[in-house]
Amino acid sequence: QYIVRGYRNGVEQVTETVDFPTSATYGSVTYTRNVNYYLGGTLNFSSTAEWKNIDEVRFYWNDNFGMVGTLKSIDFEPAITGTLPVKLLDYKADIQPNGFVKVQWSTTQENNNSHFLIERSVSNSNFTVIGRVEAKGAEANHNDYSFIDEQPVAGTAYYRLIQYDLDGRSESYKILAVEKPLKTLLSIYPNPVTGNGFTVTLGGVITTPVRYTLSNIAGKMISQGTISSQQQFIPLSSALPGGTYILSTSDGQRIKLLRR
Structure with a gap:
């Protein structure tokens, strides 16, 4: 078998599986074999909607024993009939000085364009x-367009832009990865601490627990644990004497804590 996959902007749009007869049609692909399959053949793509505007075709083989391999990947300018709804330029996503993520893109051509959706994933x-x-x-x-993610995740996040036509059809653009440093600790309240504990407030969306260690001024560990939500109460022993303590986190932050 041959497996033929068509892509647009790095996103798979259509897949066809082609067997080894002398000649056959599979969906939108017609295959004509030469003398034997070792010598290859010719693949003809019909003008169905799925294969329009494709800018990359990837060929794979699959034998009777379940082995799969890559034959070739071909990039090309699509032969387009009509006008693309949107011609995209300058598509990027960056961390801003305030810690937000800004997704930006520009268009030089819009026809029948309705709107854009911005998607995010941590995986x-x-x-x-x-x-x-x-x-x-x-x-x-x-x-020029932009969107601000005001609650970015700590660590690596993936952003995807999708354009929608007025008739409901859509086109996905390549996925962008953005790395946000795990600087998530914002504040401790109350500080000084007079009761049986304090609340740590973290910024952003917490996808991975942050480890913490509470030590005295001499470096001796008093307690340790993990913070897994944006606000979490950390208890203190009633026997803990007054003084200065240091709360350290696994992302490299240190905050001074006063106990009264």
Whole structure:
């Protein structure tokens, strides 16, 4: 068998599986074999909607024993009939000085464009929609767009842009990875501590527990544990004497804590 996959902007759009007869049609792909399959054959792609605007085709083989291998990947400019709804430029995502993530993109052509959706994932799969930006329309030759993620995840996050036509069709663009340093500790309350503990408040969305260690000024460990939510209460022993203590976290932060 041959496995033929078509991509647009790095996103798989269509897949066809082709067997080894002399000649056959599979969905939108027609295969014509030469003298024997070792010598290869010709693949003809029909003009069905799935294969329009494809800019990369990847070929794979699959034998009778379950072995799968890659034959070739070909990049090319799609032969397009009609006009693409959107021609995208300058698509990027960056951490801002305030810790937010800014997704930016520009268009030089818009036709029948409705809106864009911005999705995010922490695993490069199972994306969740976090924002929507309406299309500015075809009046201008160049449109700039942006979206601010005000609650970015700590660590690596993956962003994906999807464009929707007025008729409901959509096109996904390549996935962008953004690394946000795990500087998540913001505050301790109350400080000084007069009761049986204190509350730690973390910024952003916590996807991985943050380890903490509470030590006295001489470096002796008093307690340790993990923080797994944006606000978490950390208890203190009633026998802990008054003085100065240091709360250290696994992302390299240290905060001075006063006990009265």
